[in-house]
Amino acid sequence: MPSPRYWREVPSRFRLEAVRCRRCGKPSFPARTICPACRGTEFEQIGLTREGTVITSTVLHVAPDEFAMETPYAVAIVETPEGARLMAQLVDCEPSEVKPGLPVALEFRLIRQEGHGGILCYGHKAVPAGA
Amino acid sequence: MAGIVGYGAYIPRKRIKAEEIARQWGRDAASIEKGLLLREKSVPGLDEDTITISVAAGRAALDRAGIDPQRVGALYIGSESHPYAVKPSGTIVVEALGVGPRVHVADFEFACKAGTEAMFVALGLVESGRVEYAMGIGADTSQGAPNDALEFSASAGGAAYLFGREALLADVLETYSYTTDTPDFWRREGEFYPRHGGRFTGEPAYFKHVLAASRGILEKTGLKPKDFRYAVFHMPNGKFPLNAGKTLGFTPQQMETGWLVPTMGNTYSGSSPTGLAAVLDVAAPDDLILITSFGSGAASDSFVLRATALLPERRGRARTVRSMLDHPTRYLTYGQYASYREKIILND
Ligand SMILES: [Zn+2]
Numbered sequence: 168m169p170s171p172r173y174w175r176e177v178p179s180r181f182r183l184e185a186v187r188c189r190r191c192g193k194p195s196f197p198a199r200t201i202c203p204a205c206r207g208t209e210f211e212q213i214g215l216t217r218e219g220t221v222i223t224s225t226v227l228h229v230a231p232d233e234f235a236m237e238t239p240y241a242v243a244i245v246e247t248p249e250g251a252r253l254m255a256q257l258v259d260c261e262p263s264e265v266k267p268g269l270p271v272a273l274e275f276r277l278i279r280q281e282g283h284g285g286i287l288c289y290g291h292k293a294v295p296a297g298a
Numbered sequence: 299m300a301g302i303v304g305y306g307a308y309i310p311r312k313r314i315k316a317e318e319i320a321r322q323w324g325r326d327a328a329s330i331e332k333g334l335l336l337r338e339k340s341v342p343g344l345d346e347d348t349i350t351i352s353v354a355a356g357r358a359a360l361d362r363a364g365i366d367p368q369r370v371g372a373l374y375i376g377s378e379s380h381p382y383a384v385k386p387s388g389t390i391v392v393e394a395l396g397v398g399p400r401v402h403v404a405d406f407e408f409a410c411k412a413g414t415e416a417m418f419v420a421l422g423l424v425e426s427g428r429v430e431y432a433m434g435i436g437a438d439t440s441q442g443a444p445n446d447a448l449e450f451s452a453s454a455g456g457a458a459y460l461f462g463r464e465a466l467l468a469d470v471l472e473t474y475s476y477t478t479d480t481p482d483f484w485r486r487e488g489e490f491y492p493r494h495g496g497r498f499t500g501e502p503a504y505f506k507h508v509l510a511a512s513r514g515i516l517e518k519t520g521l522k523p524k525d526f527r528y529a530v531f532h533m534p535n536g537k538f539p540l541n542a543g544k545t546l547g548f549t550p551q552q553m554e555t556g557w558l559v560p561t562m563g564n565t566y567s568g569s570s571p572t573g574l575a576a577v578l579d580v581a582a583p584d585d586l587i588l589i590t591s592f593g594s595g596a597a598s599d600s601f602v603l604r605a606t607a608l609l610p611e612r613r614g615r616a617r618t619v620r621s622m623l624d625h626p627t628r629y630l631t632y633g634q635y636a637s638y639r640e641k642i643i644l645n646d
Contacts, residue, residue: 181394214396217357236344236637258343259311259627275353275394276345277381287381289390292345298311298627 170281173288180290183217183273185251186210196251215253218296219245221269222252226262233279241265245273245293255293270296300425301469302603303365304460304612306358307575307619308351308437309562311627312341314635316450322632323445330450335536339453339563341630341638342439346454348377349387351437351568353394355458358616359433360395362467363460367396370460371429373403374419376412376436376567377456378485380405391435402429410532411593412436413567417459418599421470424461431462438566441639451535453563457571467609468578468587470601474515476507477597503596504534508542511598512590516546519602523547527585530556530573532592534564542590555580556589562623567593574603576619581605 178184179197186198190207196215201208224243227234234240241257243265255273257265271293278290315338317327331337342351352375360367373392380387388403406412406419413436420432437456442448461470482503508531516522523529529548531539536559543553556573565572570591577587583605590600630638 177393181390182396258345275350275357276343277347277350278345287347287349289349289394294311298625 173286181275183215183291185213185215185249187213187249194249194251196253213249215247215249215251217273217291219247219271219273219293221265221267221271221293222246223267224257224265226265243271243293245271253291255291257294258292259294259298264295272296299466299469300421300461300463301466302459302578303431303462303465303467304359304361304363305457305467305575305578306355306362306616307455307457307572307622308354308358309455309565309572309619309622310340310342310346310351311622311625312343312630312638313338313561313626313628314341314630314632318630318632318635319450333537334447334450335540335560336450336563337560339451340455340565341635342454344638344640347381347439348375348379348437348456349381349390351439351454351456352387352391352435352458355437355456356391356395356433356435359458359460361615362612363462363465364615365431365462370395370397370431370433371401372420372423372432373397373401374406374416374432374434376406376408376414376416376434377438378407378409378412378566379439379441380407397433408597409593409595410534410564410566410569411591411597411599413456413569413571414589414591414599414601415593417461417571417601418473418475420459421461421473424463431460433458433460435459436567436571438568440564440566451559451564453565455562455565455572456568457575459571465608466606467612468603468605470603472515472519472602474511474518474600475597476511476514478507480594480596482594482596500538503594504532504538504592505542505545507596507598508532508590508592509545511600512542512546512588515588515600515602521586521602523552525586526552526588528555528577528581528587529553530570530577530587530589532570532590532598533557533559533573534569534592536560558619558623572619578605578609579613579618579620581609583607583609
């Protein structure tokens, strides 16, 4: 069964749609209904730029079964120019290259398959800028 | 007049060299490199498919056009490697591009010709006034059976073309299609790899259709090969397009810019469209461009285009084909390649 949660998250997963708090200006990704910074409840819709900077990262050597063919790989917290942060797998690079401050581009990729016959789940991964 | 208002391409960053594939099967690499003029080919990651390639190319096309994606009224993707057997690729691509939901979407198939087929239909809808903008995409992540000749060429990549009536980067002056029923290459439902008719794929299939469509459009426009600055022909290997062009009277200089196959491989539905993108990356205003695709089964679509003064201004808004082709990030061993192409079967 396709997961209803994946389908609901299509605007943020596919288009990087986020919101910015009208009271304190903090961006939230994915969109929230209450601002985690000031408890504000009014937001404006924003689209995140498809680029950012690595804030922190880690390298996975032991992964869940479905990602076993990809190890080792890096996962990072990436901050976009709007100040929103998201977690993304780093691809098309050596895991050892991934360091805080690395500029990255966010690319649309297959994230996972729901089993052999299930749906394909897409979203964004990061690649070093200019790669 | 209708024409191209935006274009973009995407080529995965991994490569495998022809000599690495040849070594695996105890074949002579030099004879393959000389015979087919193939040195290396692109390999998609486990997370790259026709959908992700289409999104990357489509985003670049929208960036170059600089239009609101909501104004795109139709989007078609031509591929022979749509990830789902039943469920369109196009629905995922329009959501990712921010197009729709008021949009007409379909997936096209016609072996390697599906990309220009999508372009042809998108152009026609814009010309008729039915939609304001329409996008046609050709993309593939094709597979050749292990140790088959196709394994040296079948690669991954694609290009997207956005058609409109204003702020054109290239005018489409004419189109021409030539189609016959020819069983040169096929894959039955449920079969994993395609089958081909060996030598039968050459004269009665590729050359017959590419030459007929190209001659047809030259006659229809009254243009001669020497009037063109660039010519792009479908690239199943290095030799076929050069031989077809030579027979028609085109020079190697007219063909070299769009002749990407020696280091890209055959990207099937993405082949001639990506060659055209490489030409638009460098063409000067008023340059005339011929592109002729080929799809087994069999048919060719030809287009004659003329670059506009706006093209040089806009192309810097997205990555060029050469920048993607000339900077691979990793060369794979055959073992890595086999696992990336899922030729190794794992238990669930
Ligand atoms: Zn707030």
